[in-house]
Amino acid sequence: NMVLLFQEDKSMNLKEILAKELKDLNDEEKKFVADNSDKLSKEEKVKFEKELEKCRIRSQSYLRYFGCRHNVIDDFGEVILSSYDRFLLLEKEIEDLIPRAEKNKFANVKLIAAKRKLDKRELAAGRTLQEFKKDVRMLQRWMDKSQEAKREMVESNLRLVISIAKKYTNRGLSFLDLIQEGNMGLMKAVEKFEYRRGYKFSTYATWWIRQAVTRAIADQARTIRIPVHMIETINKVLRGAKKLTMETGKEPTPEELAKELGLTPERVREIYKIAQHPISLQAEVGDGGESQFGDFLEDTTIESPAEATGYSILKDKLNEVLETLTDRERTVLIERFGLLDGKPKTLEEVGVRFKVTRERVRQIEAKALRKMRHPTRAKQLQAFLDLMEEE
Structure with a gap:
């Protein structure tokens, strides 16, 4: 009786071809009501009622093809409740206009228009407002039962989720996370399950649970997400x-x-x-x-203790050898090779300090290096040179 209300509501999201069939049937019913209700004789009314009953039976026969899926039930329920809210608004508007209509002509016009609008809605629904209220209360009870049945069905199959989740442990997600994702797949299976097809629910739900778990592993298990097709590869x-x-x-x-x-x-x-x-x-x-x-993890920017100790001993030995040179020769080598601060200087920079030419600095450097290569001095550093060659 209320199928026409589904078609009037713009928020309805049923795309099946059957919805169009339902609309055509109810347009036919509406046409009968509008054109013939006041013009028919007693015999014709009996005939009309039979035709109308046929239309309603055909409508109900089409409804069963929707499979009574949970989302379809929700869609129908939301549309009816939305229409019911509009009924209540009209009723409230009429109640507010009645006391004003006796004194205000404009309010009386609005009252007549509101009553006509209410009559049209009652005609479309095929029942009075009071009957519609009774049906809505019944609908709400059945929707509550539907939600309760859904909850019970989910809770009764939680063991199935656990058994499937166990097979996907050590894949990057904790066991509790796998169970949670599996529960989401189970809830989707409950919404889409069609018992009329003859399959067991556990067989159907297994695929939804497995898909939810594997998809969660693919999306969340890695720091860097890998596409699902690559996971399969x-x-x-x-x-x-x-x-x-x-x-x-x-x-x-x-x-x-x-x-x-x-x-x-x-x-x-x-x-x-x-x-x-x-x-x-x-x-x-x-x-x-x-x-x-x-x-x-090793910090490669920091010297190891062995290297630090080796460099310290090498520095002490090098200072002992440098002490055998003259002050000028020792200072030139220290400045040229940056032995003190790790910043080598050019011949010109050293020459400026000693107030000599760059050529003179080069000569002093060459003389100092020859002395350093002398066996009496070189043998003190030979052990370090051998170690460097081995490395």
């Missing part, structure tokens, strides 16, 4: 590698794996590289969680 390569390992007893090379899977070795190496999991520097290490992964 990675799994294919890993399965192939596992198969070859069982057959040959050793880890397959990229070339062997490429031949088995019909890929190029470069593609296999690329897939292996993509499959690597990045590790967070803040990842906890050990059961206590007191240490982080970053604590065990």
